[in-house]
Amino acid sequence: MKKVRMMEGPIVLIRGAGEQASGVGWVLAKAGFRVVMTELAEPLMIRWPVCFGNAVYEGRWQVEGIPAIHLDDPLACQAAWQSGEIPILIDPNLKSLSALSPLIVVDAILAKRNTGTTRNMAKLTFGLGPGFTAGIDVDVVIETNRGHDLGRLIYEGSAQPNTGIPGEIGGKTSRRVLYSPKAGIFKAKRAIGDYVHTDDCVGEIDDGVSSAAVFALCDGILRGLLRTNTAISQKVKIGDVDPRGRQDYCRTISEKARALGGAVLLGIAESGILYVSYAIE
Incomplete structure (x- = not known):
């Protein structure tokens, strides 16, 4: 028990x-x-x-x-x-x-x-x-x-004060964080825990007229990603690539x-x- x-x-x-x-x-x-x-x-x-x-x-x-x-x-x-x-x-x-x-x-x-x-x-x-x-x-x-x-x-x-620059993890700062290029509905193309390479597509945003792809900016484990079908505004954080490559970090504090x-x-x-x-x- x-x-x-x-x-x-x-x-x-x-x-x-x-x-x-x-x-x-x-x-x-x-x-x-x-x-x-x-x-x-x-x-x-x-x-x-x-x-x-x-x-x-x-x-x-x-x-x-x-x-x-x-x-x-x-x-x-x-x-x-x-x-x-x-x-x-x-x-x-x-x-x-x-x-x-x-x-x-x-x-x-x-x-x-x-x-x-x-x-x-x-x-x-x-x-x-x-x-x-x-x-x-x-x-x-x-x-x-x-x-x-x-x-x-x-x-x-x-x-x-807010610096606007993400904290350094594994030697990466801004390139590890992904933002929405426009407003719309986010559709995930990869999953948290996946290993991604630079320029891999991790998702897309559909505004009802056209879609915009979101690409990884560095190699690493996809530590964070918005739930698919989430409505978002422009320039909203939608993903986090961890260059340390530890999959267990995805599900621990x-x-x-x-x-x-x-x-x-x-x-x-x-x-x-x-x-x-x-x-x-």
Whole structure:
């Protein structure tokens, strides 16, 4: 009989359930927090095998041993936590905030701007990446830029500004990331985990009039690719080629996502909020 890891700690609401948000949710769920994540009705996820938000499409999804379930009612979250599952709510505007009353809110949308998170949403608030100012928008900002300061807790000021250049992986930066040349419906021609070479076609975008092919810009494993039949705008990220060539990286949480999860956990511990919470209870 499989042992269920129940989530019984304080409630943490995470805005977003994409790759980096899922790394945060995974770490906090492992630590016993009652994690709930919110998403859009049709989230765009490149590395969807490691995104809890994929439960929006599949009903249930699992990332490295932690299951998630798509729910319509925030009042059903407690049953999910008792079953060891992370609830995923379609709630980009946080209408469920008052019903959930989380102790902690983490904005992990990574929109490079603040899409509405405020300090009064919870006793402790975090903002991941640029677009937040610690002490004004949120209590703590976490650096998301790869490099020496990745995961650094910022209590005054903001994270590094968006460079527009993808972080280096396997010696590649911009050439490893694929963007849509126009708006339309994306049709995948390859699958996550496939090895591709430079100029291989990985998909096409059909706008109803004509199709535009999307080609790999370097050799490597296709680590991420939008789900086929996804409607997208122009210049949207649609794929990620990993030049390191490790197929197992496609279905495991990245070092960056784990680092951000650890940073949030450290920020919670440093705040002392758990001691105050349990003392009150």
